[in-house]
Amino acid sequence: MKYIYLIRHCEADGQAFEATLTETGIKQANDLDNFFVEKRVERIISSPYKRAVQSIQPLAERLKLDIELEDRLTERVLSSKNLPDWYEKLQETFEDFDLKFDGGESSHEAMNRIVEVIEEVVQSTPDNVAIVTHGNLMALLLKHFHQEFSFNDWKKLSNPDVYLLKYQNYQTTFKRIWK
Structure with a gap:
């Protein structure tokens, strides 16, 4: 598992x-960090964004683990232009996964990069891994595993938030475990 x-x-x-x-x-x-005291984390992979690294730093220091920086976990770029209606545009990308704005990436593109990271983690050791990312990318990954995960579910994510993905026998399940 x-x-x-x-x-x-x-x-x-x-x-x-x-x-x-x-x-x-x-x-x-x-x-x-306190939340993870009873959990066994053997590896930490994080978006290189400063807020992601700072979020996991106390746990990494307590466990004496390096934080592996992974560019594929970075914040999704919706557009390279300032979108005053970014919220509505983001919602549109949950309805049309191929929709792409100037200089941005589609939901499919963003989803594919985090799925690649998960697939690599599943094929590697150790078996207990913490991955730190951003809300939109997290929501897209959860949607990958459960098509019903929606824009409204993204809106309900908290900062921080934690989901446990369990992988066994080519099956992945997930559950929100943050308090």
């Missing part, structure tokens, strides 16, 4: 690559 803890980063001060955790986000990162 493979256990993959899919983690959305803690509260941050914006969306930029260098955006850091807020004061609340720093507390959440420590809460996240």
Whole structure:
């Protein structure tokens, strides 16, 4: 059995690559570490975005594990242009997985890159892995495993959030485990 803890980063001060955790986000990162005390994590893979790394840093330090940075876990780029109606545009991409805006990536493209990471983790050792990413990418992965996962489910994700993916006998199930 493979256990993959899919983690959305803690509260941050914006969306930029260098955006850091807020004061609340720093507390959440420590809460996240405490949440994992009873769980066995043997490997940590994270988006290179500062807020993702900071979210998992306390756990990595306690467990004395390196944080492996993985570019395929980065925030999804909806568009390279400023979209004042980004929320509506994002919702459209949940309805049309091939929809793509200027300089952005479609839901299919974003989903494929996180699915690749999961497939590699499933084929590797160890069996207990924490993966830190961003809300939209997390939602797309969950939709990959359960077609009913929707835009409304994405809206319900919290910062942080944790889902446990269990992989056994070519079957993947998931469950939200964050409090």
